[in-house]
Amino acid sequence: MNIFDKFQPIATVRGEMEDIGVFPFGTVTEKIISATEGIVNGQRVILAGTNNYLGLTFDPECIAAARKAVEEEGTGTTGSRMANGTYAGHAALEHELADFFGCESAIVFSAGYLATMGMGSTLAGPGDVILLDADSHASIYDGCRMSGAEILRFRHNDMGHLEKQLRRLGDRTSNTLIIAEGIYSMLGDRAPLADIVALKRRYGGYLLIDEAHSLGMLGATGRGLAEEAGVEEDVDFIVGTFSKSLGATGGFCVSRHKELEVIRYALRSYIFTASSSPSVIASTRVALRIMRERPELRVRLWENARRLYEGLKGMGFQIGPEPSPVVAAYLQSREQALAYWSALIENGVYVNLILPPASPSTASLLRCSVSAAHTPEQMDLILAAFATLCEPKLAATAK
Amino acid sequence: MAAYEDCLARICEILDPFTKQGHIIQEDTELVAELGLSSLQVMEMIERLEDDFDVSIPLNILPEVRSVRDLGVQLERLTNSQP
Numbered sequence: 001m002n003i004f005d006k007f008q009p010i011a012t013v014r015g016e017m018e019d020i021g022v023f024p025f026g027t028v029t030e031k032i033i034s035a036t037e038g039i040v041n042g043q044r045v046i047l048a049g050t051n052n053y054l055g056l057t058f059d060p061e062c063i064a065a066a067r068k069a070v071e072e073e074g075t076g077t078t079g080s081r082m083a084n085g086t087y088a089g090h091a092a093l094e095h096e097l098a099d100f101f102g103c104e105s106a107i108v109f110s111a112g113y114l115a116t117m118g119m120g121s122t123l124a125g126p127g128d129v130i131l132l133d134a135d136s137h138a139s140i141y142d143g144c145r146m147s148g149a150e151i152l153r154f155r156h157n158d159m160g161h162l163e164k165q166l167r168r169l170g171d172r173t174s175n176t177l178i179i180a181e182g183i184y185s186m187l188g189d190r191a192p193l194a195d196i197v198a199l200k201r202r203y204g205g206y207l208l209i210d211e212a213h214s215l216g217m218l219g220a221t222g223r224g225l226a227e228e229a230g231v232e233e234d235v236d237f238i239v240g241t242f243s244k245s246l247g248a249t250g251g252f253c254v255s256r257h258k259e260l261e262v263i264r265y266a267l268r269s270y271i272f273t274a275s276s277s278p279s280v281i282a283s284t285r286v287a288l289r290i291m292r293e294r295p296e297l298r299v300r301l302w303e304n305a306r307r308l309y310e311g312l313k314g315m316g317f318q319i320g321p322e323p324s325p326v327v328a329a330y331l332q333s334r335e336q337a338l339a340y341w342s343a344l345i346e347n348g349v350y351v352n353l354i355l356p357p358a359s360p361s362t363a364s365l366l367r368c369s370v371s372a373a374h375t376p377e378q379m380d381l382i383l384a385a386f387a388t389l390c391e392p393k394l395a396a397t398a399k
Numbered sequence: 400m401a402a403y404e405d406c407l408a409r410i411c412e413i414l415d416p417f418t419k420q421g422h423i424i425q426e427d428t429e430l431v432a433e434l435g436l437s438s439l440q441v442m443e444m445i446e447r448l449e450d451d452f453d454v455s456i457p458l459n460i461l462p463e464v465r466s467v468r469d470l471g472v473q474l475e476r477l478t479n480s481q482p
Contacts, residue, residue, distance in 0.1 A: 168454070
């Protein structure tokens with residue numbers, strides 16, 4: 001027995017995939033061409049699995065701002081936000097986020113993972129309770145484990161189970177943190193947020209919503225599910241990322257509680273890492289402004305989302321429960337998933353392959369994410385590539 | 400409140416579909432090493448026990464649970480400690 005033995009199951013799966021010549025988890029985008037196109041496995045593909053929801057990674061204004069920042073402020077800050085790593089841009093972005101969400105204050109982190117993991121691990125501590133949706137992102141689970149709090153789950157979007165857990169907590173709800181997501185990353189479905197808020201009002205507790213996949217997509221101004229559901233006043237903490245709709249990297253937390261400014265100095269994932277590079281902050285600030293000024297991006301995103309959802313549904317794929325910019329097709333076996341994923345690449349479309357335990361059930365998923373930057377012609381090609389999977393020959397060989 | 404024996408009996412009922420033919424679940428049967436339960440199956444079992452005993456089972460107990468006995472002991476403790 002040595003320290004490497006526990007990795008053997010991973011090595012076995014990797015070996016099996018290499019034997020059949022497919023290794024989706026080592027995919028290299030050999031050349032990125034645009035927000036929606038790249039070269040993968042030597043093949044020019046439409047990128048339909050990038051979370052680049054508003055298509056801002058190649059926006060000329062964002063690129064110009066990043067270029068100007070790198071020329072004027074250098075390539076990196078080389079230090080913590082709490083030491084030398086807070087530049088004027090970091091502080092300005094926090095003001096702009098707080099203004100956008102109408103909150104007291106905001107904290108900018110160097111990664112979305114660090115925001116969700118950090119807030120989960122810091123807000124709750126020993127003696128507190130975290131009550132999270134079972135399909136929560138790994139960064140939320142990691143934070144919960146690090147918190148030292150008692151961790152309870154409720155079945156995904158199951159309000160009956162959430163209510164039972166709250167009822168059983170009794171007075172302990174006063175130091176309970178409920179966690180859910182705006183749009184769940186694997187299946188693209190939303191939390192029943194109005195119902196969660198109603199239970200929180202009835203039983204007590206605090207509510208943290210991760211809007212990583214819903215920022216820019218939901219709500220009249222793109223603030224996410226809390227805005228769409230009309231419950232922003234009841235959400236205590238909102239976390240999110242810059243790496244999806246805003247086309248960069250980094251994360252944030254906003255809150256109506258003034259205590260967030262004190263919590264900042266207890267957040268180890270904020271303190272013990274270098275702050276985001278000036279160019280990242282610069283492009284994120286422009287992307288946030290564009291997101292506010294150009295609601296037509298959201299309209300186009302949803303047109304593409306509905307088109308893909310209805311298209312795959314019409315072909316007979318079992319897909320997620322509601323139209324969303326994340327559209328996932330269930331497949332019954334890993335072999336089928338691998339065969340279909342490879343066939344899509346060969347037909348010029350890249351999507352994400354999700355295998356258990358990363359998927360929320362025992363099924364494998366072909367997970368697509370659409371972008372406002374996908375043209376109608378690209379959407380035609382994505383749907384045509386999926387249609388080839390339904391041809392009898394491929395369907396038979398994949399079984 | 401539930402007695403250890405009641406907890407054990409229900410755990411064995413839930414685990415029965417995971418046993419190979421002719422194999423009988425014992426108190427020292429290990430959930431992952433012997434029955435091969437995946438993390439998803441462990442969580443489904445926890446949720447069913449929560450429903451059956453009207454008790455909340457924190458994830459924090461899982462590192463201490465290897466065998467059927469370990470789970471039974473934790474379940475008995477939780478049913479006795481929660482109102």
